[in-house]
Amino acid sequence: MTQKIVFRRLQDIPPIAVSTATIAWNKTGTWRYLKPKYVIKTPPCNEACPAGNDIEGFMVLSREGRLREAWEKIKEENPFPGVCGRVCFHPCESSCNRKEFDEALSIQALERYIADSQFNAEREGHQRKPRRKEKVAVIGSGPSGLTCAYHLARMGYGVTVFESFSSPGGVLRIGIPEYRLPRAVLDHEISDIESWGVEIKTNTQIGKDMVFEDLKNYQAIFIATGAHQSRRLNIKGDHLEGVFSGLEFLRRIHTGERVSLGERVVVIGGGNVAVDASRSAWRLGARRVQMVCLESREEMPAFPDEISETEKEGIEILPSAMPLRFTGDGGRVKRIDFIGAKLGEPKPDGSLNPIPIPGTEFFLDADFVITAVGEVPDLSYIPQEVSVHKGLIQVDEMGLSHIKGYFAGGDATSPYHTVVGAIGAGKKAALAIHEYLQGGWSREKFRMIQVGEKGTISLNKYFHPLEGDANPPVVSFGEINTDYFEHRPRISIPQLSIDQRRDGFKEVHLGLEKEIALEEAGRCFNCGVCNGCDNCWVYCPDFAVKRERDRYEIDYDYCKGCGICFEECPRSAILLEEEGR
Amino acid sequence: MKTVIEGSHAVSYGVMLSRVQVISAYPITPQTHIVEKLSEFCASGELQAKFLKVESEHSAMASCIGASTVGARVFTATSSQGLALMHELLHWASGARLPIVMVNVNRALAPPWNIWCDQTDSLSQRDTGWLQFYCESNQEVLDTVIQAFKISEKVLLPCMVMLDAFYLSHTFEPVDIPDQERVDRFLPRYELKLKLDPKDPKSFGGLASPDVFPEMRYQMHQSMERAKSIIPEVDDEYQRIFGRGYGLIEAYRCDDAEMVLITSGTVSSTGREVVDQYRDGGKAIGLLKIRSFRPFPSEEVRRNLRGIPKVAVIDRNLSCGMGGIFAEGLKSVLCNEEDRPTVFSYVIGLGGRDITQETISDVIEYTLEQDRPKEDILWADIKR
Numbered sequence: 001m002t003q004k005i006v007f008r009r010l011q012d013i014p015p016i017a018v019s020t021a022t023i024a025w026n027k028t029g030t031w032r033y034l035k036p037k038y039v040i041k042t043p044p045c046n047e048a049c050p051a052g053n054d055i056e057g058f059m060v061l062s063r064e065g066r067l068r069e070a071w072e073k074i075k076e077e078n079p080f081p082g083v084c085g086r087v088c089f090h091p092c093e094s095s096c097n098r099k100e101f102d103e104a105l106s107i108q109a110l111e112r113y114i115a116d117s118q119f120n121a122e123r124e125g126h127q128r129k130p131r132r133k134e135k136v137a138v139i140g141s142g143p144s145g146l147t148c149a150y151h152l153a154r155m156g157y158g159v160t161v162f163e164s165f166s167s168p169g170g171v172l173r174i175g176i177p178e179y180r181l182p183r184a185v186l187d188h189e190i191s192d193i194e195s196w197g198v199e200i201k202t203n204t205q206i207g208k209d210m211v212f213e214d215l216k217n218y219q220a221i222f223i224a225t226g227a228h229q230s231r232r233l234n235i236k237g238d239h240l241e242g243v244f245s246g247l248e249f250l251r252r253i254h255t256g257e258r259v260s261l262g263e264r265v266v267v268i269g270g271g272n273v274a275v276d277a278s279r280s281a282w283r284l285g286a287r288r289v290q291m292v293c294l295e296s297r298e299e300m301p302a303f304p305d306e307i308s309e310t311e312k313e314g315i316e317i318l319p320s321a322m323p324l325r326f327t328g329d330g331g332r333v334k335r336i337d338f339i340g341a342k343l344g345e346p347k348p349d350g351s352l353n354p355i356p357i358p359g360t361e362f363f364l365d366a367d368f369v370i371t372a373v374g375e376v377p378d379l380s381y382i383p384q385e386v387s388v389h390k391g392l393i394q395v396d397e398m399g400l401s402h403i404k405g406y407f408a409g410g411d412a413t414s415p416y417h418t419v420v421g422a423i424g425a426g427k428k429a430a431l432a433i434h435e436y437l438q439g440g441w442s443r444e445k446f447r448m449i450q451v452g453e454k455g456t457i458s459l460n461k462y463f464h465p466l467e468g469d470a471n472p473p474v475v476s477f478g479e480i481n482t483d484y485f486e487h488r489p490r491i492s493i494p495q496l497s498i499d500q501r502r503d504g505f506k507e508v509h510l511g512l513e514k515e516i517a518l519e520e521a522g523r524c525f526n527c528g529v530c531n532g533c534d535n536c537w538v539y540c541p542d543f544a545v546k547r548e549r550d551r552y553e554i555d556y557d558y559c560k561g562c563g564i565c566f567e568e569c570p571r572s573a574i575l576l577e578e579e580g581r
Numbered sequence: 582m583k584t585v586i587e588g589s590h591a592v593s594y595g596v597m598l599s600r601v602q603v604i605s606a607y608p609i610t611p612q613t614h615i616v617e618k619l620s621e622f623c624a625s626g627e628l629q630a631k632f633l634k635v636e637s638e639h640s641a642m643a644s645c646i647g648a649s650t651v652g653a654r655v656f657t658a659t660s661s662q663g664l665a666l667m668h669e670l671l672h673w674a675s676g677a678r679l680p681i682v683m684v685n686v687n688r689a690l691a692p693p694w695n696i697w698c699d700q701t702d703s704l705s706q707r708d709t710g711w712l713q714f715y716c717e718s719n720q721e722v723l724d725t726v727i728q729a730f731k732i733s734e735k736v737l738l739p740c741m742v743m744l745d746a747f748y749l750s751h752t753f754e755p756v757d758i759p760d761q762e763r764v765d766r767f768l769p770r771y772e773l774k775l776k777l778d779p780k781d782p783k784s785f786g787g788l789a790s791p792d793v794f795p796e797m798r799y800q801m802h803q804s805m806e807r808a809k810s811i812i813p814e815v816d817d818e819y820q821r822i823f824g825r826g827y828g829l830i831e832a833y834r835c836d837d838a839e840m841v842l843i844t845s846g847t848v849s850s851t852g853r854e855v856v857d858q859y860r861d862g863g864k865a866i867g868l869l870k871i872r873s874f875r876p877f878p879s880e881e882v883r884r885n886l887r888g889i890p891k892v893a894v895i896d897r898n899l900s901c902g903m904g905g906i907f908a909e910g911l912k913s914v915l916c917n918e919e920d921r922p923t924v925f926s927y928v929i930g931l932g933g934r935d936i937t938q939e940t941i942s943d944v945i946e947y948t949l950e951q952d953r954p955k956e957d958i959l960w961a962d963i964k965r
Contacts (some may be wrong), residue, residue, distance in 0.1 A: 007792065007793055007796070010799070010800070011795055013793050013797060013800070014775070014794045015678060015737065015797075016677060016678040016737070016785075016799065017677065017774075017786045017787055017789055017799055018775050018783050018784065018785050018787075019783045019784040019785075020785060021783075021812065022781055022782060022783060023783055023784045024781075024782050025783050026784070418932055457805065
């Protein structure tokens with residue numbers, strides 16, 4: 001090939017412009033200076049999910065009706081698809097690229113659909129015995145504690161969960177009302193966690209029934225005791241009979257205690273606990289329920305969906321007002337005085353800073369008052385060495401505390417009280433504990449299992465490392481070739497009518513029909529992940545894309561680097577990079 | 582037995598008899614009848630060829646180049662703007678030494694739109710390395726198409742066969758359509774030695790450095806020179822089989838002529854009539870028809886005009902800023918002759934204006950009257 005041909009005489013020169021030797025060695029791929037490459041990129045939903053669900057992955061499976069596999073895919077990362085499918089605030093949907101096109105995919109409803117489809121399916125009897133000698137103690141059986149226990153058990157550790165309450169679930173059981181999360185769903189998912197060999201000791205409060213000294217035989221301890229202490233209003237009359245904290249009220253109704261509400265209920269607070277309390281009071285038969293909060297309607301910290309459901313149920317929301325005092329009659333609360341207020345700059349400790357507006361005083365009559373103005377952890381029981389800052393246990397991004405062997409997560413470590421955040425923290429801690437016990441943790445490992453840049457990690461990546469870029473870039477809407485998608489509205493999720501809701505605590509949101517669910521899964525763009533649509537194979541002008549079942553390969557011997565496959569990939573699962581010379 | 586057919590169909594029959602394997606074309610007036618008939622031949626199975634309908638003349642020539650590179654005998658036809666659109670590929674076809682045969686119906690280039698006869702379209706492609714034949718009758722058209730394949734395949738250069746728009750393309754004349762068997766004998770299947778073969782892949786049309794490029798162009802020109810002897814050889818063979826021949830040029834009553842008309846295409850027939858009238862009247866006028874414009878038959882022209890005092894070149898074409906293109910070529914091959922005629926260059930009949938016997942008489946009278954032309958270009962039929 002490198003031999004130089006010299007023509008000395010006219011008769012040596014070929015009559016036409018043709019090579020003197022074969023060019024079989026020189027495939028036409030040598031023209032290329034850009035090289036297409038199949039890549040798996042990060043879908044924005046996956047990056048946004050604090051629990052690290054492979055959302056794109058389970059959309060592909062559910063679209064094909066492979067619901068068991070979809071369920072198992074979720075369960076690789078998250079033991080609570082039935083719970084998250086109901087109570088999650090679904091940041092995945094807020095970052096769905098499809099929202100720029102028509103409407104975000106209804107991811108939460110599909111997650112619930114997948115979980116519900118497996119509710120009556122035959123369970124594999126895991127009943128695993130621990131494979132490893134190390135044992136881990138988990139304090140608290142809320143979403144964070146149980147998630148940590150679940151993943152550790154799957155990794156082969158013996159795990160014991162200590163729960164002060166008489167049944168497991170933490171905030172899922174005693175906080176979130178049944179109309180959002182039926183207890184049968186919760187029980188089902190907890191029993192599945194137990195089937196992996198997790199031992200749950202209820203009625204066992206650390207600091208009361210046991211002390212930390214008693215946990216010496218455990219090589220690691222995960223503290224996930226949540227935030228179950230209500231902030232007090234500290235105004236005149238707040239000890240009157242008929243004034244309850246939101247958590248206390250919810251705990252009582254969820255443990256079957258009868259609470260006598262009277263006719264008029266006033267709830268003070270604008271967060272999710274206040275909303276749960278209001279809607280529960282309405283279901284318990286209160287004639288009139290009023291919510292009063294410091295924030296304006298737009299500033300209310302409760303999830304927007306929940307606020308709009310609250311209003312639909314006829315609960316009045318009175319924003320931008322602060323309570324001044326409770327007045328009683330015979331020791332029982334009767335009236336509350338308020339003044340209009342607006343929020344100033346937050347106080348140095350981060351708490352709200354209401355500024356009263358003179359002359360805007362008003363009062364409400366009340367038979368029952370619920371105060372839900374923030375929940376904080378009770379950390380009075382934890383060992384002194386564990387560092388606490390602003391009322392939260394201090395941990396790093398993986399849940400490691402300052403003390404060897406002590407890990408923490410969930411609401412005890414974070415001011416953002418979300419179920420999915422707690423699940424994510426439990427998962428990270430499980431991995432951190434595993435690495436700690438095996439003695440090999442490094443920042444590099446964390447980088448390898450990250451999903452995007454928002455702190456989400458993937459256990460699937462941990463156990464099955466990807467080839468190539470460990471944390472490929474997140475696909476933006478601009479990278480989607482929308483020519484290949486039709487506008488189709490998002491499904492509407494069926495709900496109980498307002499009349500039907502009044503009658504007890506029946507679940508408000510109803511499940512999806514199979515056909516509708518599968519069709520909705522089909523709206524997924526599959527951002528950055530090849531789903532075998534054949535576009536590259538069809539469009540390649542050089543037949544350089546080879547198809548083997550559901551995989552494609554580029555025959556670089558003939559690929560000219562024209563980039564048509566890259567342009568025509570609907571979901572940006574092909575990269576075009578400069579050819580190395 | 583003769584059949585009365587139009588010139589376009591004379592082309593089609595010539596192509597069919599040549600057992601062309603690939604036809605690729607795009608319609609354009611006044612060429613369309615040629616490929617229409619060919620498509621009918623393909624559809625009926627009379628002609629076993631692949632007929633490609635393409636989106637432009639550029640594609641037509643490109644696909645002819647591809648088909649010819651793998652060794653197929655290929656044909657296309659066009660006219661005017663269509664030929665102009667092919668220009669870049671005309672160079673490719675000749676540089677790649679592909680024996681493609683194309684018929685061009687001579688038509689004026691727009692604007693203004695004009696669909697009538699004018700040779701400027703094909704003469705604009707003078708330097709593309711194609712052989713060019715200008716035909717006078719439907720019979721000559723048919724015979725020349727068949728000859729063109731044989732010549733092209735011998736010299737490995739493409740060949741363009743011209744006929745005048747409407748005067749031939751749409752005019753019916755009695756034509757002898759030869760039988761296939763004799764044509765097959767004259768024009769056997771051909772095997773291209775260097776062809777694109779996937780079993781033995783080679784690079785075609787690759788880069789040639791200054792080290793070899795001049796030699797390759799020299800070889801191309803040598804092939805054109807060789808064509809000057811191959812054209813008469815092929816023509817002689819054709820004459821032996823079919824009884825008709827045309828030569829590179831045709832000299833008509835040129836002996837001892839006082840002056841000679843130089844013509845091409847259908848004007849030659851009109852010219853011959855006028856020459857006969859002058860001869861009958863005692864005036865020694867002759868006519869030289871140039872059939873092969875590329876290669877230009879320099880030697881034959883010089884030999885036949887030796888001793889002739891004056892020539893009148895009739896150009897139905899115009900190279901703006903210079904003049905008639907045949908005249909230009911003629912002058913250039915005569916300029917070094919010691920005993921050379923005075924050349925009168927007439928540009929007439931552009932855009933399909935009829936060149937009548939009267940027009941030609943005017944040309945002869947003026948030429949005989951003047952010692953030398955008063956102007957470089959003589960616009961004999963212009964309204965003043």
